Amino acid sequence: MAAVAVAAPPLxxxxxLTRVFGGLVAVSAVDQAVRAGTIHAIIGPNGAGKTTLFNLLSGVLPPTRGEIRFGDARIDGRLPHQICRLGLARTFQNLQIFANMTVLENVIVGRHGRSSAGFLSAMLRLPAARAEAQAACTVALSWLDFVGLAPRADDPAGSLPYGQQRLLELARALAAEPTLLLLDEPAAGLLGREKDNLADLLARIRSSGVTVLLVEHDMGLVMSVADRVTVLNYGKKLFEGSPDEVQADPDVVVAYLGAPEGA
Amino acid sequence: MEPQHLVQFAIFGLNIGAIYALIALGFVAVFSITGIINFAQGEFAMLGAMIAAWLVRAEWPLPVAGLVAVLAVAAVGALLELGVIRPAGSASIVTLIIITIGASVLFKGLAVMAWGPDPVRLPPFTAGPPLRVLGARLLPQDLWVLGTTAVVVVGLSLFFRRTLQGKAMRAVAMNRYAARLMGIDARRTSTAAFALAGGLGAIGGIVIAPSASAYWDMGTGLGLKGFVAAILGGMGAGGAVLGGLVLGVVEELCAGLAPSGFGGYKDAVAFVILLGMLFFRPGGFLGRVPGRGGL
Incomplete structure (x- = not known):
């Protein structure tokens, strides 16, 4: 896997890449490549700028300086829906499901970037718009099946337990058929068995050809699934390497645990 | 008071209430998507009625005139969003609401300039003698009002539940932030909400014009009543329809049962109900918490 990853061009x-809030530099001159076909984890202490980095990549925030390339396109400064349509989908640290919709409808909305019917054809229920709605429903169901939520398809999304809402966000993001999937703390709040299931899903997503970039605090999960790990601290890139290299690096240990006495 | 009088007031009330409901749905559509209370909503009804009456006077067949008027006012709604609201960009919601008040004044002024200050008439959609229902008179136009409103409400509900674009609009109403990250162009959704509000207002204005009269200032009262209906319904779509019908019926019953000479106070009824609601049940009578997400 590592040999393939190094040979592939960065996706x-x-x-x-820099983002400043007032006097605070949340992300500071970050140079980062994510190679296609890998699971790349970003770790770092709280406040290291991980979520801000995700917000820059997905277009929620414009960068203060720097550039972002995704595939062949420059995406810094583009709007979220435009970036989504280029094939970048994400989930959220604080769940952002559409609570008053059904589970299935949430995933159908996730496919919006793949739809082409306009308002008028939808209003008039033109055959093309109907066929597209039908197809979206079928695809959405298959993604619910992939994460194991198909039996809950018609339930209100807000009624799902927390762990299943995380899976719903994952299905919704996958329904956009992204080439790059950004997962913001997908294991937060999950129980042991649910974490094992997530690790299994992540491996299957990678083998389906989707590149995964995830922010995660759960080191067990990161070390078991990630091909590559980047460590952020105070908005700066501290280290990048394989999971083994990261665990062995003294700077990383200091950033997480503090400097030893007398050092 | 004879029972057939009560039935008659209820028929009057359902009729005007259906119009309030259509206008309230316009308020809900714009508010849910953009957070703006669009005080030009009543003027959409006025423009619909005036344009339709004007085209009918130019010898256009009524169905064509009505359809063109609805589409024209939907376009006016879209242009209001594209031309004025969107360029205001990140201005505060209060600023945007004041812009809609300005638009309302502008529309009234343009209507006086274009069509003069006198009421114009739109003929009833179909001629025919009134029907008798429990001793009360039910005009064919009343059936048009109730039927059109029912078709619009059902159609809108199907649009929001069954189509991808409808689901996208609901998604923006529930969570604009997440919706944008699903590839939904939230700006286009805002334009669509204003166009929808224009179309809904125009339909209301056109169907009520034969029983009331169409003139430049007819939107002021309709807009305020529609707003009250939307508040009664907790700014949700289902609640807005119910709110409109309840408001219309209560208003007409109060007017009918009031001692003679006090009938002119019927407009006050709506606002007394509004104040009572805001004091005692601010979420609307369906208990929805006021806020976005009411489609």
Whole structure:
């Protein structure tokens, strides 16, 4: 896997990516490449700028400086829906499901970037719009099946337990058929068995050809599934390497645990 | 008071209430998507009625005139969003609401300039003698009002539940942030909400014009009543329809049962109900928490 990963061109690349909030530099001159076909984890202490980095990549926030390349396109400064349509989907640290919709409807909305029917054809229920709605429903169901939520398809999304809402967000993001999937703390709040299931899903997503970039605090999960790990600290890139290299790096240990006495 | 009088007031009330409901749905559509209370909503009804009456006077067949008027006012709604609301960009919601008040004044002024200050008439959609229902008179136009409103409400509900674009609009109403990250262009959704509000208002204005009269200032009262209906319904779509019908019936019953000479106070009824609602049940009578997400 590692040999393939190094040979592949980067799917996502940032150069000098910086975001300043007032006097706070949340993300500072980050150069980062994510290679296609890998699971790449970003770790770092709280406040290291991980979620801000995700917000820059997905277009929620414009960068203060620097550039972002995704595939062949420059995406810094583009709007979220435009970036989504280029094939970048994400989930959220704080769940952002559409609580008053059904589970299935949530996933159908996730496919919106793949739909082409306009308002008028939808209003008039033109055959093309109907066929598209039908197809979206079928695809959405298959993604619910993939994460194991198909039996809950018609339930209100807000009624799902927390762990299943995380899976719903995953299905919704996958329904966009992204080439790059950003997962913001997908294991937060999951129980042991649910974490094992997530690790299994992540491996299956990678083998289906989707590149995964995830922010995660759960080191067990990161070390078991990630091909590559980047460590952020105070908005700066501290280290990048394989999971084994990260665990062995003294700077990383200091960033997480603090400097030893007398050092 | 004879029972057939009560039935008659209820028929009057359901009729005007259906119009309030259509206008209230316009308020809900715009508010759910953009957070804006669009005070030009009543003027959409006025423009619909005036344009339809004007085209009919130019010898256009009524169905064509009505359809063109609805589409024209939907376009006016879209242009209001594209031309004025969107360029205001990140201005506060209060600023945007004041812009809609300005638009309302503008529309009234343009209507006086274009069509003069006098009421114009739109003929009833079909001629025919009134029907008798429990001793009360039910005009063919009343059936048009209730039937059109029912078709619009059902159609809208199907649009929001069954189509991808409808689901996208509901998604924006529930969570604009997440919806944008699903590839939904939230700006286009805002334009669509204003166009929808324009179309709904125009339909209301056109169907009520034969029983009331169409003139430049007819939107002021209709807009305020529609707003009250939307508040009664907790700014949700289902609640807005119910709110409109309840408001219309209560208003007409109060007017009918009031001692003679006090009938002119019927407009006050709506606002007394509004104040009572805001004091005692601010979420509307369906108990929805006021806020976005009411489609």
């Amino acid at each position: 996502l690349e940032t150069r000098g």
